[in-house]
Amino acid sequence: xxxxxxxxxxxREMGEAxxxxxxxxxxxxxxxxxxxxxxxxxxxxxxxASPPEQGGEFPxxxxxxxxIARNSADNAGPGFLAYIPGGGLFAxxxxxxxxxxxxxxxxxxxxxxxxxxxxxxxxRWLCDLFGYPPESRGVLTSGGSMANFSAxxxxxxxxxxxxxxxxxxxxxxxxxxxVAKAAMLAGFPVRxxxxxxxxxxxxxxxxxxxxxxxxxxxxxxxxxxxVASAGTTNTGAVDPIAACADLxxxxxxxxxxxxxxxxxxxLTERGRxxxxxxxxxxxxxxxxxxxxxxxxxxxxxxxxxxxxxxAAHHAxxxxxxxxxxxxxxxxxxxxxxxELSRDFRGLRVWFPLxxxxxxxxxxxxxxxxxxxxxxxEGLCEVPxxxxxxxxxxxxxxxxxxxxxxxxxxxxxxxxxxxxxVFLSSTVVEGRFTIRxxxxxxxxxxxxxxxxxxxxxxAVASLVR
Ligand SMILES: Cc1ncc(COP(=O)(O)O)c(C=O)c1O
Numbered sequence: 001x002x003x004x005x006x007x008x009x010x011x012r013e014m015g016e017a018x019x020x021x022x023x024x025x026x027x028x029x030x031x032x033x034x035x036x037x038x039x040x041x042x043x044x045x046x047x048x049a050s051p052p053e054q055g056g057e058f059p060x061x062x063x064x065x066x067x068i069a070r071n072s073a074d075n076a077g078p079g080f081l082a083y084i085p086g087g088g089l090f091a092x093x094x095x096x097x098x099x100x101x102x103x104x105x106x107x108x109x110x111x112x113x114x115x116x117x118x119x120x121x122x123x124r125w126l127c128d129l130f131g132y133p134p135e136s137r138g139v140l141t142s143g144g145s146m147a148n149f150s151a152x153x154x155x156x157x158x159x160x161x162x163x164x165x166x167x168x169x170x171x172x173x174x175x176x177x178x179v180a181k182a183a184m185l186a187g188f189p190v191r192x193x194x195x196x197x198x199x200x201x202x203x204x205x206x207x208x209x210x211x212x213x214x215x216x217x218x219x220x221x222x223x224x225x226x227v228a229s230a231g232t233t234n235t236g237a238v239d240p241i242a243a244c245a246d247l248x249x250x251x252x253x254x255x256x257x258x259x260x261x262x263x264x265x266x267l268t269e270r271g272r273x274x275x276x277x278x279x280x281x282x283x284x285x286x287x288x289x290x291x292x293x294x295x296x297x298x299x300x301x302x303x304x305x306x307x308x309x310x311a312a313h314h315a316x317x318x319x320x321x322x323x324x325x326x327x328x329x330x331x332x333x334x335x336x337x338x339e340l341s342r343d344f345r346g347l348r349v350w351f352p353l354x355x356x357x358x359x360x361x362x363x364x365x366x367x368x369x370x371x372x373x374x375x376x377e378g379l380c381e382v383p384x385x386x387x388x389x390x391x392x393x394x395x396x397x398x399x400x401x402x403x404x405x406x407x408x409x410x411x412x413x414x415x416x417x418x419x420x421v422f423l424s425s426t427v428v429e430g431r432f433t434i435r436x437x438x439x440x441x442x443x444x445x446x447x448x449x450x451x452x453x454x455x456x457x458a459v460a461s462l463v464r
Contacts, residue, residue, distance in 0.1 A: 001055045014058045021062050025069060026076070026090060029442060033419040034079030040071035073422050078442040081451065082424035084233060084261050084287075087440035088295035095351035096295070099344040106344045107334040110324035119346025120330055125353070126286060127302050129266050131279035137306025139337040140288075140298060140345035144260030145178035147285035147301035150313065150337060152182040152225065154283060154303060155254035157312035159224035168216050169225040170194045172204035172239060174232040176258055192221075202237040202389060202428070204228060206247055213251050225254040230275050230284075231262025234426045235435070236372075236395030238262065242277025249280075257281040260299065261439075262393050264291030267362040270369055274392060282308075288349050292361060293441040298345045309336045364441050368394045371438045371448045378452035384459045388428075394438040397428065400459070405432035407462065414458035421451045 002010055047067065074080055076088050109116035123138040141147045152169070160167040167188065171179050173195050180193045194216070196209045213223045226248050228239035241257060248255035257278055263286040265271025266278070278284065286300040303309035310327070314335040327335055334340050353361075372394040379385055379398050386401045399408050412425050412434050423436050436451065 002058065017058060017062055021065065022090075022093065025066075029074070029077045032074055032077055034077055034422040035073040035416060035419065036071060037073075043067055043071045076440075076442070078440060078444065078447045079419075079421040079451075080440055081436040081438060081443070082422050084290045084437055085440040085443070086287075086289045086291075086296070087293045087442050089293050089352045089441070091352040091355045092294050092298075092348045095347040096343075099347040104344060105341070106346060107337075107340060107342060108321065108324045108332045109328075109330035110332075113330060115344055115346070116330045116333070118350050119333065119344070122346045122349045122353070123300070123302070126300055130281075130284055130302065132302060132304050135306050136302060136304050137309050137331060137336055138300060138302035139309070139333055140300050140349070141337065141339075142297055142342075143289065143299035144176070144258070144285050144287040145181065145299075146338070147260070147287075147299045148176075148178045148256070148258060149182040149185055150301050150309070151256045151283040151285060151303075152179070152186045153338075154309050154312040155225040155256060156186055156188075158282075158308045159252070159254050160222060164222075164224075165189065165192075166220065167222045167224045168192045168194055169227065170196050170209050170212060170223065170253070171227040172196050172229060172232075173198050174202050174204075174234055174237060175227055175229055176233050176260065178260075179227050179258060198237075201392075202232065202235050204239040204244065206240055206243040209244075210247055210251075213247070213253070217251075223251060223253060225256060226251075227256045227258060228281070229262075230257050230259035230278060231265070231393045231395075233261055234395070234428055234433075235389050235397045236262070236391055236393040236437070237389065238274045238392045240277075241275055241281070245277045245280035248282075254282045255280065257284045260285050260287040261290055261395075261437075263287065264361065265365055265369070265393055267358065268366050268369065271365070271393070290439060291365065292349065292352070293364070293439075294348060294352070297343070298348055306331075306336070313337055367444070368438050371443065371445060372396055374445060375436060375438065375448050375451060378449070379455060382456055382459055384463060385455075395435055396438075397426075397433050397435045398455075399431060399433045400462075403462075408432040408434060411458055411462055414461060415454055418454045418458075421447070421454055 104112040104115045106115040106119050126138055127136040156164055169183055183193045194212050197205050199205050216223050226244055228241050228244040230238055245255055266275055283303045288294045288298045289296050372391040375396045376391050380387055384401055385398050387398045389397055409432060416422055423434055425432055425434050
């Protein structure tokens, strides 16, 4: 039996088994099926159990990980084009192993100043990426949803009185559901989340937003925030951020940009051109577990005026933490977020940045933009398909020209049955729409060209 504090030999033996599995798993991604659900539920049931009273051996736990990996969509593989891929960087896996081993507390800097410094390096880099001033601050969150939540709470605190129920916020019909959820969690009635119509390119219609704000103000409501998307989940549409910033300035609204999907394209010239004006946003959500290819569990929020982020999250000094320093040269991140104890996310981001350099991310993201063009142009050649929206970033939506929702659902099934790619669907303009999102560092041109062939064959098999 393995004691709670294993011997060095036991740790080495288990560690080597885990590392051997990890290396072989990653080596095999190119040939692995893009999804495998056939027995997944049966296998899941087989693993239903209460924990044993007496402990067991380590190898069955590696087998458990393998059962998870084998009976699922392969989110880490090059064929994963569903939802928003990331893929998981090995450097981050190693950072997690080491950071959870030393188990240092990062959220109050006095407990482990070097850890806080590394996390601060990451946050400063994110602020600098968007041209934010020195007084900007940020936090690493578990993901984009929590970042959006903290952004809405900050906007509420900055712009509304304690009694805030007449406050209204404006989001495009295409915004991610986490924005409305954030507003709900922040205490707003659903009706206070105003859905702004979109232009034919599926971008927020700023004139329509302006009218809605004016009408709401005339009706005695208190418009306080506008949320723009730097890449929607559905189609990758980028809202006109500069025009949104103008409207926000005119109407004294907090401008939040949800860049959970698209944010890191700011590293590329094309991304910066599309996000023009983003530096004027009051806050920006980013998801390193998407655009930096990190494993799930790392999002981020940056706020131009850091004091506002703190004002919304700091509830006063707790007596039992009096031994730790005040917010100073390094921030007490806990005072800027909803969390106190949490994992050391900064190391998970810093390892890959230090090991590969920023240029590796810039190049990979540039490649993804090129690949989206390749996919778009390839699918445009299939006469039975319509592609109503050119990719602004790396989402390529398409559907059958003539075919109802059921036919499109069958098409998606056939594409995914190839097991070489795994795509997902959404509903746009009331119609079932298939979408491919290229955002894994493991997806390259060969797989994208293969995807085009798979879609062509699937379409042909449907109309035969
Ligand atoms: C635009 C956008 N915002 C927010 C989110 C939510 O992020 P998370 O899943 O990290 O909570 C997503 C996730 O796909 C997204 O695409």
